[in-house]
Amino acid sequence: MRVYNFSAGPAQLPLPVLERAASELTDWSGSGMSVLEVSHRGKDFVACAADAEATLRRVMGVPEDYRVLFLQGGATAQFAGIPLNLTAPGDTVAYLNTGQWSAKAVEQARAYDLDVVVVADEAASSYTTTPEEGSFSVPQDARYLHYTPNETIGGVEFGYVPDAGDVALVADASSTILSRPLDVSRYGLIYAGAQKNMGPSGLCVVIVREDLLGRARTTTPVVLDYTRMSAADSMLNTPPTFAVYLLGLIAHWLEDNGGLEAMGERNRAKAELLYGAVDASDFYTNPVQERSRSWMNVPFTLADPALDADFLLGAQAAGLTNLKGHRSVGGMRASIYNAMPIEGVQALVDYMTDFEATRA
Amino acid sequence: MRVYNFSAGPAQLPLPVLERAASELTDWSGSGMSVLEVSHRGKDFVACAADAEATLRRVMGVPEDYRVLFLQGGATAQFAGIPLNLTAPGDTVAYLNTGQWSAKAVEQARAYDLDVVVVADEAASSYTTTPEEGSFSVPQDARYLHYTPNETIGGVEFGYVPDAGDVALVADASSTILSRPLDVSRYGLIYAGAQKNMGPSGLCVVIVREDLLGRARTTTPVVLDYTRMSAADSMLNTPPTFAVYLLGLIAHWLEDNGGLEAMGERNRAKAELLYGAVDASDFYTNPVQERSRSWMNVPFTLADPALDADFLLGAQAAGLTNLKGHRSVGGMRASIYNAMPIEGVQALVDYMTDFEATRA
Structure with a gap:
């Protein structure tokens, strides 16, 4: 599993x-x-x-x-x-x-x-x-x-x-x-x-x-x-x-799997999917200037940091691991390197949407 | 295998x-x-x-x-x-x-x-x-x-x-x-x-x-x-x-497996078995001063270096690998670290005895 x-x-x-x-x-x-x-x-x-x-x-x-x-x-x-x-x-x-x-x-x-x-x-x-x-x-x-x-x-x-x-x-x-x-x-x-x-x-x-x-x-x-x-x-x-x-x-x-051209297209699509979900919500925020956003590491914060622990527990239960942000930045960080399929990013976005709907 | x-x-x-x-x-x-x-x-x-x-x-x-x-x-x-x-x-x-x-x-x-x-x-x-x-x-x-x-x-x-x-x-x-x-x-x-x-x-x-x-x-x-x-x-x-x-x-x-005391006893026995076989033969020679002999790395040479390649081929066929000596020393080297069981050393000694009997 x-x-x-x-x-x-x-x-x-x-x-x-x-x-x-x-x-x-x-x-x-x-x-x-x-x-x-x-x-x-x-x-x-x-x-x-x-x-x-x-x-x-x-x-x-x-x-x-x-x-x-x-x-x-x-x-x-x-x-x-x-x-x-x-x-x-x-x-x-x-x-x-x-x-x-x-x-x-x-x-x-x-x-x-x-x-x-x-x-x-x-x-x-x-x-x-x-x-x-x-x-x-x-x-x-x-x-x-x-x-x-x-x-x-x-x-x-x-x-x-x-x-x-x-x-x-x-x-x-x-x-x-x-x-x-x-x-x-x-x-x-x-x-x-x-x-x-x-x-x-x-x-x-x-x-x-x-x-x-x-x-x-x-x-x-x-x-x-x-x-x-x-x-x-x-x-x-x-x-x-x-x-x-x-x-x-x-x-x-x-x-x-198509080399770096194909990998670049996949990675662009994965990043667009995740940043799109963050930007579409008032509950999630990415702190980075838009033109400087990383395709590989996506930090985001919750509107209420008191919900961070619950977010992480629920994510873990949903099979989405290691989302805790770096201690110096706080919040969450999703690293979506080459080996992360778009299905994984979709699962994260779905979880984020559900969490916001039930807890925001 | x-x-x-x-x-x-x-x-x-x-x-x-x-x-x-x-x-x-x-x-x-x-x-x-x-x-x-x-x-x-x-x-x-x-x-x-x-x-x-x-x-x-x-x-x-x-x-x-x-x-x-x-x-x-x-x-x-x-x-x-x-x-x-x-x-x-x-x-x-x-x-x-x-x-x-x-x-x-x-x-x-x-x-x-x-x-x-x-x-x-x-x-x-x-x-x-x-x-x-x-x-x-x-x-x-x-x-x-x-x-x-x-x-x-x-x-x-x-x-x-x-x-x-x-x-x-x-x-x-x-x-x-x-x-x-x-x-x-x-x-x-x-x-x-x-x-x-x-x-x-x-x-x-x-x-x-x-x-x-x-x-x-x-x-x-x-x-x-x-x-x-x-x-x-x-x-x-x-x-x-x-x-x-x-x-x-x-x-x-x-x-x-008994810690370092047991490991030391095993390693001493392995080394004694291999050096014993080398010393008992005029065909094999270890160049190292007796009191300075390593328990872990045992170099030895064949009386006729022209037989080295055959020795190695036969050893490989017998499931005894990586016996070629370092290029600066020549001949053979058997490294017999902790993970090598005494059965492996015995198999090498048996092979050496057979090789000498048929080729010396």
Whole structure:
């Protein structure tokens, strides 16, 4: 008996992927071993990892002059990895601050003797907005412009790719990657924790343009050194093998279901359905500026917060789980990643309508 | 049809653990969700992680003044994490070099502006020995003495706990942890990648004495900052949830099977059986000094290396897998971690005897 799971991450995964993983967890490909038990340097796992990378590249349309790295430590480790790999002490770097995750990235960068320029800061809006396109300017001596296309906590998303001029654009795409087509060539570096649209926690994918390699500081921990990791096919040390295997299964699931074009259409329809229900009611409110609304994470509040607990209890009973909002925002949050079918969003909307009718 | 899998890591896991994980991979504890899909901050997973830690503490007898951290990046990430957390620039640190893993730890430490003193170096023996007890002296102004109790590649193991005087003893226990009882109170810090005796790859357990916290350098990536990670119960960011869950299952499996005393007896018997067979034959040779032989990783060579490929093919056909030695050592390597039953070692010994009889 599966539920509709609106967790912000780790998040719902495609059922066929979980069923496949369960069916071969004690005997993978007739080897008599689990994929959890095989050497990362054995030919079977090397082929598995190569297939995961190749399929991800096809699905995303990653150009040939980009490397795809499978790292650990979540996106948070890359908050350090990015300045360590792309800058020297004294350099200038630029950040857009649109939420708690970009703020953490800024804070970590300040540890590395840099001139950290926050070129747009939406904190004053309690992170309910994104800067208007063209409203900020990027210092052209910056090593990179970092931004967070989708903020998981605030449910705030950029509706455009920022223009950084000649400066390398760096994106923490953890909660938006694979949700729709993306022009990778606009970016210098894209990174994403896997635990939303790509698989389980414990894997961070880094997609980096080759010309940005080769300048890591000597103090970079080797596991965060993109150049050394790239030269070793992400196997400088033991990678998180099970997470890489699941990423491959999910990339194939995406390909079998129409790729990112189809996924983008589904996700747009899901978001429109849910925001439509929120906007049609005086009982539910979404705090985010309309043009900045996330397709993936939809926070909403009830007119009377005293009803929050009842709302959550009833939702749980209806098979709709993990709807409690982030503690810093309150209310509810429905995360509707790729694996959430539109039927799940419809079930949530139906429940919201019923709850409002009986309790408002 | 399961095989006996002698992989050095990721390595064979207890079948009951894999069967349990497979049986609940789409519906964990009746939640309608996989353990892969739940928030690390939800009460179910928080309880799961707390139980994994508590069970590991019971099994190992970890004293109360030690913290247990669940980190990422493998032991290799801690090659940087240890100097970053325990030293200031200009400090002295001491290392015992007994193999490729300790050599990598030394190399990484040299990146952090330290006086790195290698107090014993076994490279001249091609890493087939450990220093004799009492044969080296540790500078008493060193911040720590680092050593590798068991070297996975060379199959070399310390038969004693080095005396570091008042200097904190730091151990990379990746390939020996949980293989027998260990007096944690002798150590300042013990760390281990999970993928040998503790679970899948992607999780690194750090056990650190509290008085060593609080001195991380400001340049420490936050995911490697033991003090901050400890304050956040290892959930400063999303932990590798599935690996933590499996660690808990394995800790319970250990407890249900007699704990580390029983495991130590089993492992001693397994090692004696295999070394006995090697020593009884002129056809097989183990290169390691007798008192330094590993219980976990047993390299051995055939008298005629031209027979290596046939040996491996026959072994595979007999359901004995992953016996090929590390490329730097050659020959064979049988890793016989906790999950390898003595029946598996007996099957290997029988196969070795047959092979010698027909091919020598």
